[in-house]
Amino acid sequence: MSGDADSGRPGAGSGTSSTGASWPPGSGQNPARVLVEQATYAYAATGRDAPDFTLGPISFEGNRRELISILGPNASGKSTMLKLLAGMFKPLSGRVQIDGSDASELDARVRAQRVALVQQESALLFPLRVWEYVLQGRYPYGRRLRFQSAQDCRMAENALLQVGADDLRDRWMEQLSGGEKQRVILARALAQEPSLLLLDEPTQHLDIGGKLELLRRLRRLADENRFTVIVVTHELNLAAEFSDRIVLLQKGKCMRTGEPTEVYQRDLLEQVFQAPLEVHLTVTGKPRVSLRDQDLPHAQAKAGWTIDPN
Amino acid sequence: MVGMGKGKREGRPPMRPLTPRRLLSVCAILAGVLFVAVVFSLRLGAYSISSRDIVMTLINGMIGRTNQIPSEFSLVVFGLRLPRIALGILVGASLSVAGAGFQALLRNPLADPYVLGVSSGAALGAILSLSLAPHSPLAMQAAAFLGAVGTIAAVYFLGRRGGQLDSSTLLLAGIISASFLSAIISFLMTTLAGRDLRGMAFWLMGDLSSAPPADPGRWFGWLFFVFFIAAGAIYTTASDLNLILTGEEEARHLGVHVGRVKLVVYVSASLLTGLAVSVSGSIGYVGLLVPHVIRMIFGSDYRLLIPATAIGGAIAIVFADTLARMVVAPTELPVGAMTALAGAPVFIYLLRRRMR
Numbered sequence: 001m002s003g004d005a006d007s008g009r010p011g012a013g014s015g016t017s018s019t020g021a022s023w024p025p026g027s028g029q030n031p032a033r034v035l036v037e038q039a040t041y042a043y044a045a046t047g048r049d050a051p052d053f054t055l056g057p058i059s060f061e062g063n064r065r066e067l068i069s070i071l072g073p074n075a076s077g078k079s080t081m082l083k084l085l086a087g088m089f090k091p092l093s094g095r096v097q098i099d100g101s102d103a104s105e106l107d108a109r110v111r112a113q114r115v116a117l118v119q120q121e122s123a124l125l126f127p128l129r130v131w132e133y134v135l136q137g138r139y140p141y142g143r144r145l146r147f148q149s150a151q152d153c154r155m156a157e158n159a160l161l162q163v164g165a166d167d168l169r170d171r172w173m174e175q176l177s178g179g180e181k182q183r184v185i186l187a188r189a190l191a192q193e194p195s196l197l198l199l200d201e202p203t204q205h206l207d208i209g210g211k212l213e214l215l216r217r218l219r220r221l222a223d224e225n226r227f228t229v230i231v232v233t234h235e236l237n238l239a240a241e242f243s244d245r246i247v248l249l250q251k252g253k254c255m256r257t258g259e260p261t262e263v264y265q266r267d268l269l270e271q272v273f274q275a276p277l278e279v280h281l282t283v284t285g286k287p288r289v290s291l292r293d294q295d296l297p298h299a300q301a302k303a304g305w306t307i308d309p310n
Numbered sequence: 311m312v313g314m315g316k317g318k319r320e321g322r323p324p325m326r327p328l329t330p331r332r333l334l335s336v337c338a339i340l341a342g343v344l345f346v347a348v349v350f351s352l353r354l355g356a357y358s359i360s361s362r363d364i365v366m367t368l369i370n371g372m373i374g375r376t377n378q379i380p381s382e383f384s385l386v387v388f389g390l391r392l393p394r395i396a397l398g399i400l401v402g403a404s405l406s407v408a409g410a411g412f413q414a415l416l417r418n419p420l421a422d423p424y425v426l427g428v429s430s431g432a433a434l435g436a437i438l439s440l441s442l443a444p445h446s447p448l449a450m451q452a453a454a455f456l457g458a459v460g461t462i463a464a465v466y467f468l469g470r471r472g473g474q475l476d477s478s479t480l481l482l483a484g485i486i487s488a489s490f491l492s493a494i495i496s497f498l499m500t501t502l503a504g505r506d507l508r509g510m511a512f513w514l515m516g517d518l519s520s521a522p523p524a525d526p527g528r529w530f531g532w533l534f535f536v537f538f539i540a541a542g543a544i545y546t547t548a549s550d551l552n553l554i555l556t557g558e559e560e561a562r563h564l565g566v567h568v569g570r571v572k573l574v575v576y577v578s579a580s581l582l583t584g585l586a587v588s589v590s591g592s593i594g595y596v597g598l599l600v601p602h603v604i605r606m607i608f609g610s611d612y613r614l615l616i617p618a619t620a621i622g623g624a625i626a627i628v629f630a631d632t633l634a635r636m637v638v639a640p641t642e643l644p645v646g647a648m649t650a651l652a653g654a655p656v657f658i659y660l661l662r663r664r665m666r
Binding site: 086088108109110111112113115116117119124125126127128131132133135136137139140142146147148152153156157169192 | 325417605
């Protein structure tokens with residue numbers, strides 16, 4: 001099931017090596033790594049904790065080396081979209097495919113070889129070294145009692161190097177700072193050698209410098225490892241700066257997908273985020289979003305204006 | 311060896327995941343300690359035998375030269391002390407592996423068959439079978455197993471808050487279930503006329519002195535067979551449990567069939583508890599203490615933890631039972647009292663450390 005689709009993955013033991021760009025992304029000759037086609041999902045009305053909620057239909061594609069950001073206000077369906085991509089949910093209609101097979105139909109271990117998900121870290125029950133944690137990413141490749149091979153160790157070392165956390169290797173997980181932990185969790189995902197890397201609000205607990213560094217790193221990883229990165233985030237400007245494509249959601253509806261300049265339209269963003277916004281282009285042609293000055297209270301007071309909703 | 315010391319500044323040991331070789335050497339060392347404990351325990355008692363004679367007797371017994379063993383040695387070693395030690399090994403290993411299993415299953419480091427009330431459930435099952443079908447020993451094991459399975463299911467559902475397993479609610483549910491089940495057991499014991507009440511009360515506190523049935527070899531063969539099946543089943547999930555311990559959701563994303571693993575551990579750990587309780591009553595805290603000590607020494611990798619815990623549990627019970635025979639000689643304490651004396655303070659220590 002996985003053989004043909006896996007052929008493009010970086011060779012074993014050479015997580016960063018590239019086999020040469022056999023096909024330019026988006027050339028149309030090969031199927032996209034990630035294909036979301038008219039996908040919908042709904043929480044059952046009987047679910048006790050979840051309100052009635054419908055997602056989709058959503059369509060977009062993700063190719064190798066692409067970074068895609070899923071944006072939207074709270075409760076817009078971003079995390080549900082991520083669960084669909086991770087194969088944890090089966091779409092009600094439409095398709096969510098990774099390397100040509102339906103994500104939810106894949107065997108759990110095969111899926112873990114293709115998709116890695118970085119979530120908010122959960123509390124560890126017993127102390128664990130960083131290297132032990134990162135080696136867990138090799139689980140989908142193990143057999144029987146899964147004694148890790150020398151190659152597994154190399155992959156884990158490599159992953160730690162790629163996120164710049166090599167020096168943390170022998171530390172205890174519980175002694176790491178928020179940013180360090182984030183990098184280690186990312187390293188474990190890299191050790192899975194995925195073709196699709198999903199991140200659920202990875203910037204949440206980071207300061208502005210940490211956020212910038214993380215997005216830069218993700219951008220570089222997408223290029224080096226030739227995989228697709230999909231990030232759920234609230235960071236409009238960082239998403240615009242680093243993403244190839246944006247998926248904008250509101251209350252479960254897909255408002256627009258496309259390049260940042262296509263999605264970052266003032267009216268659309270204001271409608272989705274319910275805030276007075278301003279969009280302008282930087283010298284590099286990337287859209288930048290800020291709060292509209294004259295609508296802020298102090299600006300109004302200074303100029304003696306009254307609020308004009310139009 | 312991956313030390314669990316809190317030392318912050320150590321050298322930089324190479325990344326050393328568990329290898330089969332390290333697994334075997336740790337088990338061999340522990341087996342050596344167990345052997346020493348067994349010899350030590352065999353020596354002690356009203357009839358004193360030297361260590362050398364014990365070892366010679368054991369060796370002669372193992373290679374089948376029984377005619378070389380003096381008959382009084384044979385009676386004391388093989389007839390009296392060894393069966394009791396074998397029972398201790400079985401019970402200690404079963405309870406410890408069950409404890410390690412429950413800790414992973416419920417994601418709670420304080421879980422243990424005794425604290426969760428599973429032992430009481432198994433004891434209730436065993437007593438019911440004693441009163442309903444007193445002469446079929448396997449019925450007792452089966453009933454103890456069913457009692458264990460039922461209790462852990464009840465505790466699991468009582469221990470949830472808002473759909474999530476809550477650590478302290480779970481422990482409370484276990485403790486309350488245990489006291490409720492003990493009340494039923496007391497009721498049964500007082501109403502069941504004609505049975506040996508004192509013997510039963512002793513058994514309930516955890517006791518290894520019950521005589522094995524007529525054919526001890528076969529009997530032990532069966533018990534150890536069930537133990538190896540159940541403990542082996544838990545062992546096949548060891549690397550899955552490692553991931554479940556860092557988060558169920560994450561484990562699922564890494565390719566673990568969480569539901570399947572939990573079912574295997576749930577059934578097997580209940581079976582082990584039922585097995586131990588049906589032959590020795592409820593011996594507390596072994597399933598809590600032993601996995602913790604092993605974790606502190608060898609790390610929390612379940613591939614190593616489970617076999618090491620099994621041998622460690624055997625050592626603990628053999629040691630505790632020897633002490634129980636010695637402290638108030640010529641009478642003896644139930645071994646359960648001995649383990650509770652050591653276990654309860656450690657439980658409180660662990661609980662307080664967690665709450666900080």
